[in-house]
Amino acid sequence: MNINKVDFTFAFLLLFFLLLGKKMMVLELIESSRNLSLAVYICLFLSSFAFIKKTFIIAIIATCGLPFFITGEFNSFGLHKIINVLIAIMAITSFYITFENKIQLRRALIYFAAMLASYIVLVLIYMFFFQGWNATQRVIMGLNGPITFSRFNFLVSLIFLIYLQNKNKNKIIWVGVFSGIGITMASKGPILGYLIAVLYFNFKNITIKKIITVFVIFILTTAIIENYSPRLFQFISDVSQIIITQDTSVAFSQNNNGSLGTRWEEAVHSLKVFISTPVGIGPGNWGDYGKHIYPHNLVLEVLVEFGVMGVLMIVVLTISTFQIKNRELKTLILFLFINALVSGSFADNIFLFSLIIIGKLNDKQQKSNFFLSLPCNRGGSNVIYSTD
Numbered sequence: 001m002n003i004n005k006v007d008f009t010f011a012f013l014l015l016f017f018l019l020l021g022k023k024m025m026v027l028e029l030i031e032s033s034r035n036l037s038l039a040v041y042i043c044l045f046l047s048s049f050a051f052i053k054k055t056f057i058i059a060i061i062a063t064c065g066l067p068f069f070i071t072g073e074f075n076s077f078g079l080h081k082i083i084n085v086l087i088a089i090m091a092i093t094s095f096y097i098t099f100e101n102k103i104q105l106r107r108a109l110i111y112f113a114a115m116l117a118s119y120i121v122l123v124l125i126y127m128f129f130f131q132g133w134n135a136t137q138r139v140i141m142g143l144n145g146p147i148t149f150s151r152f153n154f155l156v157s158l159i160f161l162i163y164l165q166n167k168n169k170n171k172i173i174w175v176g177v178f179s180g181i182g183i184t185m186a187s188k189g190p191i192l193g194y195l196i197a198v199l200y201f202n203f204k205n206i207t208i209k210k211i212i213t214v215f216v217i218f219i220l221t222t223a224i225i226e227n228y229s230p231r232l233f234q235f236i237s238d239v240s241q242i243i244i245t246q247d248t249s250v251a252f253s254q255n256n257n258g259s260l261g262t263r264w265e266e267a268v269h270s271l272k273v274f275i276s277t278p279v280g281i282g283p284g285n286w287g288d289y290g291k292h293i294y295p296h297n298l299v300l301e302v303l304v305e306f307g308v309m310g311v312l313m314i315v316v317l318t319i320s321t322f323q324i325k326n327r328e329l330k331t332l333i334l335f336l337f338i339n340a341l342v343s344g345s346f347a348d349n350i351f352l353f354s355l356i357i358i359g360k361l362n363d364k365q366q367k368s369n370f371f372l373s374l375p376c377n378r379g380g381s382n383v384i385y386s387t388d
Contacts, residue, residue, distance in 0.1 A: 078284020280307025
């Protein structure tokens, strides 16, 4: 098997920033040297305009924090989030732009999924043999928590499902194994995101039989998990009860307290804060308003901390996503976006931002290649002149 070096390097870069992107500048360093960190931000802010001809998304993300850094309405965590996001998406975008005529996105993402799958296997081996993990505990898995680890497994499964050719005999095995590991983490957000993404990708070919098959597999798998982690069935039961009885207090009962209940509280509270302070409370300042340091919802976090500037960022990212023509890439973005609505902070969505930027750049490249392939743009003239 010949490995394309450019695609492999790009895949490794994606994996590196997926795993370590929010730790490029650690929070402790930013707290101990705020002036130096602000200088780093200013350099990144100015550098973001170097990408403006290719994509203005980076400049918008960089600009959203500027008013607050000028007025001082931010904390170290907010500065930490923006710096790390900018470093990551600039590095990924720079590499893609440099080698955009050599990168084959499908192949690069398969490489990426294979690397991420290897990381997952190594983590499982480490947890089983060196940490005494018995697959019934929701604990830190390698570098990540159980929700993120679940998301990684579903991401691998989804990429294999989308990009591996149907004639590949091992496709169903890889898709099933990693989606199965993802389900065993018993994290509701990644499971929901995966199901919706799969249905979206297969929307044109969807049948009642396929829906029933997916539903049956899901129920059987969660029934097995129910023996040691009742979170999923409890969640489904509570959501059904809320819909039927209109009693939202159910969200705070039993296993959903701290998950569904807390997220509901944080969402309602963040909307109230946004309405009362539409200019934004400043990057990283949500910890002064809510129970957590971020509201576990990317949209609400951006709105409440960046205010009107955050609205601009969300609008630009949303429009850009809808404009992407690559259906496979949009499926991955949909999966990541649904996850971003229920867990993680701004800094945990580097991969989401990167795929949106890459999707737009890929569309431009495809359009350019199309025009270059036209007969009139090839060597020699194909124009027929009239002799009248």
